[in-house]
Amino acid sequence: xxxxxxxxxxxxxxxxxxxxxxxxxxxxxxxxxxxxxxxxxxxxxxxxxxxxxxxxxxxxxxxxxxxxxxxxxxxxxxxxxxxxxxxxxxxxxxxxxxxxxxxxxxxxxxxxxxxxxxxxxxxxxxxxxxxxxxxxxxxxxxxxxxxxxxxxxxxxxxxxxxxxxxxxxxxxxxxxxxxxxxxxxxxxxxxxxxxxxxxxxxxxxxxxxxxxxxxxxxxxxxxxxxxxxxxxxxxxxxxxxxxxxxxxxxxxxxxxxxxxxxxxxxxxxxxxxxxxxxxxxxxxxxxxxxxxxxxxxxxxxxxxxxxxxxxxxxxxxxxxxxxxxxxxxxxxxxxxxxxxxxxxxxxxxxxxxxxxxxxxxxxxxxxxxxxxxxxxxxxxxxxxxxxxxxxxx
Amino acid sequence: xxxxxxxxxxxxxxxxxxxxxxxxxxxxxxxxxxxxxxxxxxxxxxxxxxxxxxxxxxxxxxxxxxxxxxxxxxxxxxxxxxxxxxxxxxxxxxxxxxxxxxxxxxxxxxxxxxxxxxxxxxxxxxxxxxxxxxxxxxxxxxxxxxxxxxxxxxxxxxxxxxxxxxxxxxxxxxxxxxxxxxxxxxxxxxxxxxxxxxxxxxxxxxxxxxxxxxxxxxxxxxxxxxxxxxxxxxxxxxxxxxxxxxxxxxxxxxxxxxxxxxxxxxxxxxxxxxxxxxxxxxxxxxxxxxxxxxxxxxxxxxxxxxxxxxxxxxxxxxxxxxxxxxxxxxxxxxxxxxxxxxxxxxxxxxxxxxxxxxx
Numbered sequence: 118x119x120x121x122x123x124x125x126x127x128x129x130x131x132x133x134x135x136x137x138x139x140x141x142x143x144x145x146x147x148x149x150x151x152x153x154x155x156x157x158x159x160x161x162x163x164x165x166x167x168x169x170x171x172x173x174x175x176x177x178x179x180x181x182x183x184x185x186x187x188x189x190x191x192x193x194x195x196x197x198x199x200x201x202x203x204x205x206x207x208x209x210x211x212x213x214x215x216x217x218x219x220x221x222x223x224x225x226x227x228x229x230x231x232x233x234x235x236x237x238x239x240x241x242x243x244x245x246x247x248x249x250x251x252x253x254x255x256x257x258x259x260x261x262x263x264x265x266x267x268x269x270x271x272x273x274x275x276x277x278x279x280x281x282x283x284x285x286x287x288x289x290x291x292x293x294x295x296x297x298x299x300x301x302x303x304x305x306x307x308x309x310x311x312x313x314x315x316x317x318x319x320x321x322x323x324x325x326x327x328x329x330x331x332x333x334x335x336x337x338x339x340x341x342x343x344x345x346x347x348x349x350x351x352x353x354x355x356x357x358x359x360x361x362x363x364x365x366x367x368x369x370x371x372x373x374x375x376x377x378x379x380x381x382x383x384x385x386x387x388x389x390x391x392x393x394x395x396x397x398x399x400x401x402x403x404x405x406x407x408x409x410x411x412x413x414x415x416x417x418x419x420x421x422x423x424x425x426x427x428x429x430x431x432x433x434x435x436x437x438x439x440x441x442x443x444x445x446x447x448x449x450x451x452x453x454x455x456x457x458x459x460x461x462x463x464x465x466x467x468x469x470x471x472x473x474x475x476x477x478x479x480x481x482x483x484x485x486x487x488x489x490x491x492x493x494x495x496x497x498x499x500x501x502x503x504x505x506x507x508x509x510x
Numbered sequence: 511x512x513x514x515x516x517x518x519x520x521x522x523x524x525x526x527x528x529x530x531x532x533x534x535x536x537x538x539x540x541x542x543x544x545x546x547x548x549x550x551x552x553x554x555x556x557x558x559x560x561x562x563x564x565x566x567x568x569x570x571x572x573x574x575x576x577x578x579x580x581x582x583x584x585x586x587x588x589x590x591x592x593x594x595x596x597x598x599x600x601x602x603x604x605x606x607x608x609x610x611x612x613x614x615x616x617x618x619x620x621x622x623x624x625x626x627x628x629x630x631x632x633x634x635x636x637x638x639x640x641x642x643x644x645x646x647x648x649x650x651x652x653x654x655x656x657x658x659x660x661x662x663x664x665x666x667x668x669x670x671x672x673x674x675x676x677x678x679x680x681x682x683x684x685x686x687x688x689x690x691x692x693x694x695x696x697x698x699x700x701x702x703x704x705x706x707x708x709x710x711x712x713x714x715x716x717x718x719x720x721x722x723x724x725x726x727x728x729x730x731x732x733x734x735x736x737x738x739x740x741x742x743x744x745x746x747x748x749x750x751x752x753x754x755x756x757x758x759x760x761x762x763x764x765x766x767x768x769x770x771x772x773x774x775x776x777x778x779x780x781x782x783x784x785x786x787x788x789x790x791x792x793x794x795x796x797x798x799x800x801x802x803x804x805x806x807x808x809x810x811x812x813x814x815x816x817x818x819x820x821x822x823x824x825x826x827x828x829x830x831x832x833x834x835x836x837x838x839x840x841x842x843x844x845x846x847x848x849x850x851x852x853x854x855x856x857x858x859x860x861x862x863x864x865x866x867x868x869x
Binding site for chain 1: 564590596598600601603604605606607608611612614632640642643644647648649651681683704705783821822
């Protein structure tokens with residue numbers, strides 16, 4: 118009797134330690150996942166181009182999981198920022214990117230980290246794709262010393278290698294981006310610059326000045342207009358005489374791309390990068406996308422558009438859902454696997470938020486530092502004549 | 511071969527080319543060099559020294575420069591390094607700043623600083639503030655240069671002095687040379703500086719020759735940014751000035767010397783950072799101060815100097831209130847008689863000195 122019980126208990130213990138059904142299911146479907154699939158993507162509208170990007174895109178399982186993870190990280194990070202802002206832990210300006218994830222991730226998938234990128238103030242997602250960590254981004258939003266700019270820049274002024282911010286003045290980043298492209302060409306390293314701006318900025322004069330020079334000098338510059346249909350509270354119809362932003366470069370070839378489909382964005386970016394690297398000069402991409410939040414955290418975002426509109430985009434065109442559906446319906450991943458990624462992402466964001474709320478603020482000694490680079494220490498006048506503050510590079 | 515081609519081009523150019531060829535050979539002890547040529551040589555040498563340096567602006571290449579400051583550079587360095595831009599200041603200033611961010615060392619020429627107003631956002635918000643906003647991640651090694659202030663007969667929109675506007679902003683270094691030596695040493699320092707420098711030249715000074723010693727002619731002659739120079743020693747009163755007004759101060763000092771009044775003339779050389787110490791040391795000796803500038807009085811260079819002196823140790827050494835001699839507080843008129851009376855003249859400086867000294 119005892120022998121039989123021992124045998125039974127051994128068997129039961131054995132099966133229990135195997136963690137039951139979960140392991141068995143994963144082990145079985147892991148071998149069954151489709152490693153790669155081809156998807157039809159929307160045709161891009163073309164301007165002064167004979168051919169456009171391909172109408173099909175290949176997606177590997179690894180790529181899919183990576184895009185999913187990155188987009189989900191962005192989404193969660195922005196939503197956490199929303200939460201922290203409402204708790205007044207983040208202050209000032211906070212422009213959130215949720216809804217537009219396919220643009221940032223798709224663009225990065227089409228270029229290399231050794232290429233360059235510059236954007237405007239809706240920049241948290243790009244800081245991430247360009248090498249920043251969620252921790253340092255969130256700590257910058259909360260103004261702590263562990264922030265990517267040591268707390269001195271804030272939401273709109275985050276920088277990493279080959280990422281020139283984060284720029285607060287609408288449109289000013291476009292000539293800057295062309296300048297980066299000029300340096301790329303000058304230094305001959307076959308690098309290019311992706312230069313982003315919104316539908317609101319697209320009417321800025323300095324952008325047209327930049328189109329002219331970039332074209333004249335054949336600068337390796339991809340101009341990208343993220344058209345999310347609203348410049349702050351003004352819809353595109355009320356701001357632009359021509360809303361065909363991909364044509365506004367006139368002599369610069371352009372494409373209009375579905376910015377909610379990450380594969381569309383990636384293929385278009387690859388196409389544009391090829392155009393630049395072959396020495397043909399600049400090219401323009403309009404990404405049609407949508408932001409769920411208002412212009413910034415001080416804008417509820419419903420006075421100039423309906424809740425129904427926002428809801429419709431969420432349910433029909435959400436970039437993360439689209440990718441998820443594609444992967445699941447082609448057996449490229451399991452529901453559990455994606456849920457696991459969600460859990461990991463949530464944890465990463467929680468940890469980052471924890472850091473961002475507990476890290477101390479920058480020391481007052483840092484107040485006057487970083488005025489000049491490579492400069493001997495100097496004195497800076499404080500608020501009154503007797504206060505002389507120290508400043509080092 | 512190069513000089514033969516030069517000769518065939520045009521007489522005037524040929525002469526200058528020959529003079530310069532001789533120049534780069536074995537320089538004699540001291541030579542007469544105009545401010546224009548000093549700037550030209552400084553840029554030439556820095557372009558040669560560092561491949562990342564390049565010049566862009568309107569007419570800088572094939573036209574040889576609107577004021578001929580960049581004469582010969584395009585012929586020597588070509589399209590890649592001397593770039594003619596369209597008339598789009600905001601655009602090309604932004605492009606210059608972006609290039610600086612990505613590792614190059616641009617010299618961005620504004621045909622005059624009046625046009626820099628179109629691009630001032632790029633100078634301040636994109637160039638000056640970036641190193642601070644990025645907490646030291648992103649530096650911007652750029653020089654913005656061009657003629658500043660009043661010229662002759664160019665009227666209101668082309669005569670403004672921007673020293674006070676740029677001097678106001680942290681993150682910028684602002685430099686205002688007077689002599690050929692200043693132009694040479696300060697431009698070299700500005701180009702080698704890893705930070706945004708606003709370099710304010712003066713059109714009326716371009717053609718003025720100055721003696722340049724052998725030491726100043728050397729390729730590594732640099733004048734440190736942030737240090738003023740005493741052009742003339744004196745005991746009775748301190749005159750502080752920058753750019754062309756230094757000439758007027760020296761002329762006024764010469765006249766006053768005949769009456770036994772010895773002026774100490776300080777050439778600021780740098781607007782920001784201000785060399786307050788040099789001014790204070792001088793006041794502690796002379797006990798009197800008059801500042802002289804071409805720009806408007808309100809919130810200007812003189813206003814700043816006077817505030818510094820009030821707040822600093824030199825105040826107790828003043829025997830009379832410090833005063834400013836400035837341009838008249840009006841847009842610049844065109845007619846010669848009006849224009850002449852819109853900017854400080856030697857007699858205005860003499861008058862102010864005597865009033866301050868109560869003689």
